[in-house]
Amino acid sequence: MSYCVNCGVELEKACKACPLCDTPVINPREKKDEKVIPAYPEELSIPKSTKKLYICFVVSLVVLIPSLVLIILNAFIFNNPVLKYIISAFAVAWVWFLFPLLWKKPIPSVLVAFDALALMVYFYLYRFSGDDSGWVYGVAIPIVIFLWAIVNVFLLWLRKHRSKGAICIAVLGSINFMTFVSEIASSLFLKGTPQIIVSLVMTACCVSLMIFFTVMEKSKRLKAWMQRKFFL
Numbered sequence: 001m002s003y004c005v006n007c008g009v010e011l012e013k014a015c016k017a018c019p020l021c022d023t024p025v026i027n028p029r030e031k032k033d034e035k036v037i038p039a040y041p042e043e044l045s046i047p048k049s050t051k052k053l054y055i056c057f058v059v060s061l062v063v064l065i066p067s068l069v070l071i072i073l074n075a076f077i078f079n080n081p082v083l084k085y086i087i088s089a090f091a092v093a094w095v096w097f098l099f100p101l102l103w104k105k106p107i108p109s110v111l112v113a114f115d116a117l118a119l120m121v122y123f124y125l126y127r128f129s130g131d132d133s134g135w136v137y138g139v140a141i142p143i144v145i146f147l148w149a150i151v152n153v154f155l156l157w158l159r160k161h162r163s164k165g166a167i168c169i170a171v172l173g174s175i176n177f178m179t180f181v182s183e184i185a186s187s188l189f190l191k192g193t194p195q196i197i198v199s200l201v202m203t204a205c206c207v208s209l210m211i212f213f214t215v216m217e218k219s220k221r222l223k224a225w226m227q228r229k230f231f232l
Ligand SMILES: [Zn+2]
Pocket: 004, 005, 006, 007, 008, 009, 018, 019, 020, 021, 022, 023
């Protein structure tokens, strides 16, 4: 039996330092090759899946309780029609950010399908709010479907290993494509004719950035310089 020279606490055989005051334990008589399993683990490790479930549970509760209180208060006191959209937006956010945590091995394309579906259900419910609900079918849902399609294409393309530069170029291309889809859909709905003015400005910006990334992919010196300057 040994004791800490500093605080006097009783020490386990395998202790390398006092668990109370962290004073190193030096026993000159201890045999060097003596392998003793420590009585307790050095670090407490919680499995990742448990951690994810725990985070999901806690955050869900944090969102759920105020939502329930608001729903009850709204039904009896406030009677504010806007509130239901806020609460359903919470539900969409739950599907987007917390639902993936429930999966041990998330399948990206399945999660994206749920995300798109949640958005479409949200817009579908929203359509009852105004007198003019055409924007849901004419603008919102087509945009979600195109976005869903492009994310799926992107996920398929990502199955092979791609460089950071190539990913940046692909993301820029997708964003640009989406500006075209959004502008055409909204102008068709609002004016009856397709319009591509904002999208062309976006194209100019995206293409110049894409050229920059392509040059960076090709030039090792520029790539090294960027890594040094911007930690890319
Ligand atoms: Zn001690």
